[in-house]
Amino acid sequence: MNDPPERPSPISRLLDEPQAEKSHTRWTGLLASQVFWVVLATIVGCIVLSFVTSTFATQQNIFNVTRNFAFVAIVALGMMAVIVTGGIDISVGSTIGISGIVLSVVMNAGYSIWAGIGMGLLTAGLVGLVNGLLIAYLDMQPFVVTLGMLSVGRSLALVFSGSRTIFDFGPDGSQLLALGGGSTFGVANPVWFLVVLAVLFWFAFRWTRWGRYVFAVGGNRHAANLTGVPVRRIICSVYVLGGLMAGVAAILEVGWLGAVTTGLGTGDELRVIAATVIGGTNLVGGVGSAFGTVVGAALIEVIRNSLILLGVDAFWQGTVVGSFIIIAVLFNRLGGERQGN
Amino acid sequence: MSLLELKGISKHFGAIQALTDVTLSLEPGQVVGLMGDNGAGKSTLAKVIAGNFPPSHGEMLIDGKPVHFGKPLDARAQGIEVVYQDLALCDNLTAAANVFLGREPRLGFGPLRILDYATMYRRAGELFKQLKSETRPRDLVRQMSGGQRQAVAIARTRLSDARLVIMDEPTAAISVRQVAEVLDLIKRLSEHGIAVILISHRMPDVFSVAHRVVVMRRGRKVADKGTEASSPEEVTGLITGAIAAA
Numbered sequence: 001m002n003d004p005p006e007r008p009s010p011i012s013r014l015l016d017e018p019q020a021e022k023s024h025t026r027w028t029g030l031l032a033s034q035v036f037w038v039v040l041a042t043i044v045g046c047i048v049l050s051f052v053t054s055t056f057a058t059q060q061n062i063f064n065v066t067r068n069f070a071f072v073a074i075v076a077l078g079m080m081a082v083i084v085t086g087g088i089d090i091s092v093g094s095t096i097g098i099s100g101i102v103l104s105v106v107m108n109a110g111y112s113i114w115a116g117i118g119m120g121l122l123t124a125g126l127v128g129l130v131n132g133l134l135i136a137y138l139d140m141q142p143f144v145v146t147l148g149m150l151s152v153g154r155s156l157a158l159v160f161s162g163s164r165t166i167f168d169f170g171p172d173g174s175q176l177l178a179l180g181g182g183s184t185f186g187v188a189n190p191v192w193f194l195v196v197l198a199v200l201f202w203f204a205f206r207w208t209r210w211g212r213y214v215f216a217v218g219g220n221r222h223a224a225n226l227t228g229v230p231v232r233r234i235i236c237s238v239y240v241l242g243g244l245m246a247g248v249a250a251i252l253e254v255g256w257l258g259a260v261t262t263g264l265g266t267g268d269e270l271r272v273i274a275a276t277v278i279g280g281t282n283l284v285g286g287v288g289s290a291f292g293t294v295v296g297a298a299l300i301e302v303i304r305n306s307l308i309l310l311g312v313d314a315f316w317q318g319t320v321v322g323s324f325i326i327i328a329v330l331f332n333r334l335g336g337e338r339q340g341n
Numbered sequence: 342m343s344l345l346e347l348k349g350i351s352k353h354f355g356a357i358q359a360l361t362d363v364t365l366s367l368e369p370g371q372v373v374g375l376m377g378d379n380g381a382g383k384s385t386l387a388k389v390i391a392g393n394f395p396p397s398h399g400e401m402l403i404d405g406k407p408v409h410f411g412k413p414l415d416a417r418a419q420g421i422e423v424v425y426q427d428l429a430l431c432d433n434l435t436a437a438a439n440v441f442l443g444r445e446p447r448l449g450f451g452p453l454r455i456l457d458y459a460t461m462y463r464r465a466g467e468l469f470k471q472l473k474s475e476t477r478p479r480d481l482v483r484q485m486s487g488g489q490r491q492a493v494a495i496a497r498t499r500l501s502d503a504r505l506v507i508m509d510e511p512t513a514a515i516s517v518r519q520v521a522e523v524l525d526l527i528k529r530l531s532e533h534g535i536a537v538i539l540i541s542h543r544m545p546d547v548f549s550v551a552h553r554v555v556v557m558r559r560g561r562k563v564a565d566k567g568t569e570a571s572s573p574e575e576v577t578g579l580i581t582g583a584i585a586a587a
Binding site for chain 2: 207208209212215216218219220222223224226227228229286287
């Protein structure tokens with residue numbers, strides 16, 4: 001008679017049990033992804049508009065749509081990094097304003113385009129640095145700090161511009177107009193900038209240590225601290241980056257507009273945050289993607305464009321965009337319930 | 342020569358005497374249960390060992406040589422790691438990302454270095470296999486059970502070839518089934534020659550996995566004996582003060 005087979009110990013039997021099934025298959029995972037729905041909505045919107053209106057699918061209109069959303073999307077890339085760390089930056093509109101005005105004032109005074117761009121970016125970076133230092137090193141609340149800088153930035157813009165509209169950009173003015181308003185190979189220049197920046201951001205988030213730390217800080221700041229992540233430096237860096245992106249958008253936008261008023265950028269922060277949120281970035285932090293952010297900005301612009309082409313009163317735009325923000329957050333919330341356990 | 346030796350360690354915060362004259366020694370592979378009521382000094386002692394703050398008096402020796410820790414990274418450099426009660430994990434990252442958090446391997450040079458995913462996934466997989474855990478390196482921590490999360494936190498300590506792992510209430514907030522997984526993980530560490538200080542309130546856990554039990558009361562060590570030579574009743578008495586010392 002054979003000996004009875006040896007029983008595995010209770011502990012190792014527990015460990016041998018199959019791992020809990022994944023909560024999503026590949027397809028349900030896709031359907032639960034907010035970015036997927038936003039991409040779908042954008043594509044469907046474009047297709048529907050091409051049939052319903054005769055003007056959407058024209059080269060001129062596509063050109064306009066892509067260029068318009070490029071400005072918002074560029075700033076949204078920087079905003080995404082800020083929100084992923086769990087912060088917020090409502091000063092970007094003012095940063096666009098002050099940056100654009102510094103650029104204009106410098107060039108109007110006769111300096112080269114490089115001096116103008118340099119000063120513009122420096123201004124934007126400085127605003128971001130002030131935000132970053134106060135938030136990261138003095139532990140101040142992001143909303144309050146950026147609210148203060150929103151006010152300071154707008155006021156300084158008025159001071160620097162002397163409250164006048166600038167449309168003469170000096171000797172290099174035509175270069176500036178070509179930069180923001182021109183196109184290369186049929187695609188608007190700002191769109192090229194967006195593509196390059198989006199790829200850089202995607203690469204940074206996925207392949208660099210900095211990118212991973214941004215998500216770690218947003219996911220669990222305490223844990224990041226304990227494991228030696230330089231949390232304060234990371235937080236400061238995302239605000240500086242956010243400021244710089246606003247500066248880049250400002251330079252391109254000024255080139256496109258051809259004139260700068262003191263109201264440049266006013267209210268842009270809401271459009272940027274909307275694009276980021278619709279694109280799948282969670283305001284709580286730790287979740288987001290560069291691709292999603294770009295698509296979020298695209299969707300908002302397609303919506304605005306469709307309302308215009310369909311002849312809807314422009315005042316309705318706010319209602320439609322606002323509704324989409326709420327839907328996006330609701331979607332996020334419902335999807336989040338499943339992930340929580 | 343012991344792995345870790347504490348001689349007359351005392352710590353006070355202003356007027357509060359948190360630790361008084363604690364002497365202790367630890368050999369490789371030993372699992373020591375550190376028990377005591379709230380405020381007895383268990384966490385303070387663990388923090389002194391882990392380098393969170395220096396002792397007010399006394400000295401610490403590792404392999405017979407005196408050491409002074411200014412910050413936790415100093416202790417980590419000497420092979421002392423801590424697994425915190427809340428595990429210090431980022432839910433939105435993968436298991437491998439959490440294991441390597443703060444010490445990511447990279448490819449390339451200068452400012453153009455990228456994350457070495459291949460090494461991270463491979464090494465994390467090896468560590469999980471060593472701990473006999475089912476955790477998969479690419480899974481998000483958010484979707485893991487308590488036992489798997491413990492495995493990730495413990496695997497992190499194996500990265501720097503820790504020689505002493507301090508675990509702070511690892512079984513406090515998890516299910517009964519997962520407790521068994523955690524205790525098994527501790528046994529694995531011990532088998533690899535790593536000393537473990539297990540801070541715990543739970544008598545059955547300590548008595549099932551520890552070689553020795555050290556009891557603290559009001560900042561003093563009141564007992565230090567092998568678990569076979571003691572009993573849950575005796576330890577309870579020592580914790581509450583019914584038994585003065587043992």
